Amino acid sequence: MSKFSRRIFMAGMGSLLAFGSAQAADWPQRPVTVVVPQAAGNSPDVLCRIITDKLSRALGQQFIVENKAGAANVVGMQSVAHATNDGYTFVFATSAALVTNPYTIKALSYDPIKDFVPVAMVAKSHHVLLVNPKVKANNLAELIALEKQAPGSLSLAVDGPRNISGLIAQTINKEAGTKMVLVPYNTISNAVQDSISGRTPVTIQSASVVEPFIKDGSLRPIAVAGNQRIASLPDVPAISETLKSVELQGWFMIMAPAGTPAAIIETMSKAVAKAIAEPDVLERAPTLGFEMEKGENTTPAGAKNFLAAQYAYTGKVLKELGIEPN
Amino acid sequence: MDTLISNLSLGFSVALGLQNLALAFLGCLVGTLIGVLPGVGPVATIAMLLPITFSLDPTGALIMLAGIYYGAQYGGSTTAILVNIPGEATSVVTAVDGHAMARRGRAGAALGIAALGSFFAGTVATIVIAAIGAPLTRVALLFGPTEYFALMIMGLVFAVVLAGGSLLKAVAMIMLGLLLSTVGTDLETGDQRMTFGQPFLWDGIDFAVLAMGVFGVSEILRNLGQSEDRDVVRGAIGRLLPNRKELRQSVAPVVRGTLLGSAFGILPGNGAILAPFASYAVEKKLAKDPSRFGKGAIEGVAGPEAANNAGAQTSFIPLLTLGIPANAVMALMVGAMTIHGIVPGPKVMTGNPSLFWGMIASMWIGNLMLLIINLPLVGLWVRLLKVPYRLLFPAILVFCCIGIYSINSQPIDVLLIGLFGFIGFLLIKFGFEPAPMLLGFVLGKLMEENLRRSLILSRGSLTTFVTEPISAGLLIVSLVLLVTALLPKIRKGRDEVFVE
Numbered sequence: 001m002s003k004f005s006r007r008i009f010m011a012g013m014g015s016l017l018a019f020g021s022a023q024a025a026d027w028p029q030r031p032v033t034v035v036v037p038q039a040a041g042n043s044p045d046v047l048c049r050i051i052t053d054k055l056s057r058a059l060g061q062q063f064i065v066e067n068k069a070g071a072a073n074v075v076g077m078q079s080v081a082h083a084t085n086d087g088y089t090f091v092f093a094t095s096a097a098l099v100t101n102p103y104t105i106k107a108l109s110y111d112p113i114k115d116f117v118p119v120a121m122v123a124k125s126h127h128v129l130l131v132n133p134k135v136k137a138n139n140l141a142e143l144i145a146l147e148k149q150a151p152g153s154l155s156l157a158v159d160g161p162r163n164i165s166g167l168i169a170q171t172i173n174k175e176a177g178t179k180m181v182l183v184p185y186n187t188i189s190n191a192v193q194d195s196i197s198g199r200t201p202v203t204i205q206s207a208s209v210v211e212p213f214i215k216d217g218s219l220r221p222i223a224v225a226g227n228q229r230i231a232s233l234p235d236v237p238a239i240s241e242t243l244k245s246v247e248l249q250g251w252f253m254i255m256a257p258a259g260t261p262a263a264i265i266e267t268m269s270k271a272v273a274k275a276i277a278e279p280d281v282l283e284r285a286p287t288l289g290f291e292m293e294k295g296e297n298t299t300p301a302g303a304k305n306f307l308a309a310q311y312a313y314t315g316k317v318l319k320e321l322g323i324e325p326n
Numbered sequence: 327m328d329t330l331i332s333n334l335s336l337g338f339s340v341a342l343g344l345q346n347l348a349l350a351f352l353g354c355l356v357g358t359l360i361g362v363l364p365g366v367g368p369v370a371t372i373a374m375l376l377p378i379t380f381s382l383d384p385t386g387a388l389i390m391l392a393g394i395y396y397g398a399q400y401g402g403s404t405t406a407i408l409v410n411i412p413g414e415a416t417s418v419v420t421a422v423d424g425h426a427m428a429r430r431g432r433a434g435a436a437l438g439i440a441a442l443g444s445f446f447a448g449t450v451a452t453i454v455i456a457a458i459g460a461p462l463t464r465v466a467l468l469f470g471p472t473e474y475f476a477l478m479i480m481g482l483v484f485a486v487v488l489a490g491g492s493l494l495k496a497v498a499m500i501m502l503g504l505l506l507s508t509v510g511t512d513l514e515t516g517d518q519r520m521t522f523g524q525p526f527l528w529d530g531i532d533f534a535v536l537a538m539g540v541f542g543v544s545e546i547l548r549n550l551g552q553s554e555d556r557d558v559v560r561g562a563i564g565r566l567l568p569n570r571k572e573l574r575q576s577v578a579p580v581v582r583g584t585l586l587g588s589a590f591g592i593l594p595g596n597g598a599i600l601a602p603f604a605s606y607a608v609e610k611k612l613a614k615d616p617s618r619f620g621k622g623a624i625e626g627v628a629g630p631e632a633a634n635n636a637g638a639q640t641s642f643i644p645l646l647t648l649g650i651p652a653n654a655v656m657a658l659m660v661g662a663m664t665i666h667g668i669v670p671g672p673k674v675m676t677g678n679p680s681l682f683w684g685m686i687a688s689m690w691i692g693n694l695m696l697l698i699i700n701l702p703l704v705g706l707w708v709r710l711l712k713v714p715y716r717l718l719f720p721a722i723l724v725f726c727c728i729g730i731y732s733i734n735s736q737p738i739d740v741l742l743i744g745l746f747g748f749i750g751f752l753l754i755k756f757g758f759e760p761a762p763m764l765l766g767f768v769l770g771k772l773m774e775e776n777l778r779r780s781l782i783l784s785r786g787s788l789t790t791f792v793t794e795p796i797s798a799g800l801l802i803v804s805l806v807l808l809v810t811a812l813l814p815k816i817r818k819g820r821d822e823v824f825v826e
Contacts, residue, residue: 040373041661049376067373068735071525072511075736078525104516109525155783162516183782184513186775189644190471197467199783208664288664326517 037076054275073097081115087264118303123290125250126207127225157200165204208289273298340684353390357397368398384666411542423626447632448693451639471779476800503766539746579629587636598637602630
């Protein structure tokens, strides 16, 4: 090795070492990838792009959204679970990926608790129980009473038996003792259309999708999923106001591969919390059907506790419904 | 009428602004280029370009994205004609006779008629949207699972008509397509069907993977199999544009295709994919000499291309008026709208009239631009075919691989096009046509979903398909079509038996 090239070699090693020790403090040095395990254009994807746009500006590096959709989030989650944990890969994880899949999919290729570390809870998604205006029920209790007069007469459009709307529908049936018939739709458009035309008089949909139909009166909201009313529909009661134990809800959390340096997680978490508290994000959230998270859950520790609680709760609900992994 | 004109003039005043004009041009250009690359579809491109639109105003952003969409539709036809690779379900039909024309040295005519037919269809579809878009939404609501199932049955009958050679082989291919479509997660129970525990099969086989394999890759294998007599035109190219006779032959198919496309496009749930197939079946049925079809009949390009473009455009109706996207590209457009804080739906027309009508006007401008971009390019594309095949095919393969990877970012998809390519090669060798299989595959998923939904809704009663008037009507039409399609073949079959 000539003197010159040795010098270059030493300099290179030196800078590598310096880079290593200063990694957390100088993060991010290059573009950061955020994987969305959903298709581009879906509302989680849109929300993620809004947030990463803020992060790019705040942290001075490009945050690139990469859509790895497919197989009920498994493709995207699996890729991040095995990604390098150097702080340059994150995942915009859905509740389905984190707390539903472990109970519905046999031999899941990732472990939501062990393979990932929570960064920040981002938002809860709002699902609404709606009826066709011809249905003579103004609230959930009346709908249950109506159904009990003729059990099995009402059809309920959902997006699939193991998706959030299907699970909510099954828990309602179980808790209320009703026999509404679930009709699965894998395209939202057909589901909404059939509820407007009255073929499936009841449906559970994301608040963002049905907002215009609520406004023009072609669908009537009678309850919102979860245990709290939502700001965009203040007069519509939460499902748990009528059926106490039905609290299932969708949500999103930013996670990193396990072993990502804690200092980077901390920096990222603070940046995310700041981004999701900005006024224009808060203003857009309802049109996407989300309520942005704030306070304790946006910290890594808070997100971890939230995840643990949801993991246990979903497990209990699915077990009661008799859903087995397959 | 007055309001229509005032609305359209508002629209054109928006769309003819310098910035929006430039964005429409950019969108059409990008769309054409990515459409021409096999496999790189509009979905991947729009997803990649979404962040750029952050800084644009919503109208400009949507005009550009819409330009990419129909630019890609058009560019996809170019690939189908030149190298027999349909990028989307809608250009499968174009590949059949378009590529046959290219082999006969009439690639220029096929490309030219596709451009002209698409422009005419686009113009009519724009007027349809502007004039009766809003009331037509009600028609869509008449279609439920039962009606869709009947519609899909009609689609399968088209597939039988579509078949050129042996009827038995065509039916076998349709069945194979139907079977392939059942791979994946069961919608009703969430169980895995024929996925062998492989996550990449959970969502079923991707249409693009199947199409690129059995059409594109198998075509390459076939060409390499025929030592020097390669398929792509090398000799005389002849007139670049369609001649007078070809133009005259195409007028009626284009008009009929436009009508069919406009009608099918209005149906949400991706009714537009049936339009080119329907148009092809109609043209073949009406033709004096149906045997020309499959061997390079210009009607088989003109009609389906017009139907395709009209359908692509009228499928904006459910999006703009109901806010429900008909396909993946439309879903992305909804995403783009919501990023800009616009909630798609009935309110857009009244709440953002300049956006709504600006977009509609830009559709026509986009179609005009596509014509301007594409007619001069025809010469270039045709000259591309003169590149020696030993240089051309590796390039096609590389683009196929990049394209297919860009759709789902799944390396396994790249391997799968190889596998399907080999299967497609064997099928062609044994005289089976892949087009009916693809139609069976596309319709299979929709058929199964809608069949099961209608049976849940009717609580298991099959009579629902004949007691619902629309469904009953569609089934009767299918039956009539099937009988008229089969009778001559059966009779001919008897004659042949007699001769022996």
